Amino acid sequence: MRESVPFILGVLLTTAAASIIGLFLTPDASQTWDILKLSVQGIGALVFARLGVVWAVEKFKSEKRWERDANTFSEALAALREMNRANDILWDDETGARSRSEQSLKDVGERWRVAKKQFEAAAARSVFLPKEISSIILQLEADLANQPTHDSWADSIEHEGKLILDALQTLERKIHLL
Missing domain, CATH: 1.20.120 (Four Helix Bundle (Hemerythrin (Met), subunit A))
Structure with missing residues (x-):
């Protein structure tokens, strides 16, 4: 679990960055879909970051x-x-x-x-x-x-x-x- 969280966050952030770059290079009717996809990825990254921090704090407390x-x-x-x-x-x-x-x-x-x-x-x-x-x-x-x-x-x-x-x-x- 510990090694997979940074990997998943990296994939989400890379995809989000690629989507942002794509928005500025090729504006068309699919921008709404791209914005929605980018929002979902951002929210997913925040959720995983929150879970990772909660897990790390709980582990630290239990070890202490x-x-x-x-x-x-x-x-x-x-x-x-x-x-x-x-x-x-x-x-x-x-x-x-x-x-x-x-x-x-x-x-x-x-x-x-x-x-x-x-x-x-x-x-x-x-x-x-x-x-x-x-x-x-x-x-x-x-x-x-x-x-x-x-x-x-x-x-x-x-x-x-x-x-x-x-x-x-x-x-x-x-x-x-x-």
Whole structure:
């Protein structure tokens, strides 16, 4: 379709130009027919031009929307992965599986906070994503914001880790919806 529109427009415009030249070179009784033919060709060219512009604008809008949706989705996934990595490090330290320095733990905590801010920003933009995806992201954001009070830091880390991992796995399965 894309290649045929310029060709059709070219044929119509060439025929119209030939008709105009013919009007001035051979004036006779068939001028009325030529003027009518020229008018129809002009109107046809305008209709095809309009259709071509509408098609191009719609294609541009759909591509931009897809880019925006893909960007939002990838930012949400990247933030969740970073939160999950930071949470795993904190969990390993808390359970004694691997001990880290205080500065290292502060850095990991900061990484988690930055990733959470990025996730919250992506969650705000996720309302434009398909319902199945946006509902998961918005639910996780609500769950992280409204966590119950836990008895220990380990319970809090475990709870956040489970929420993040479940949402991450579910979102990765839903990528085909974009």
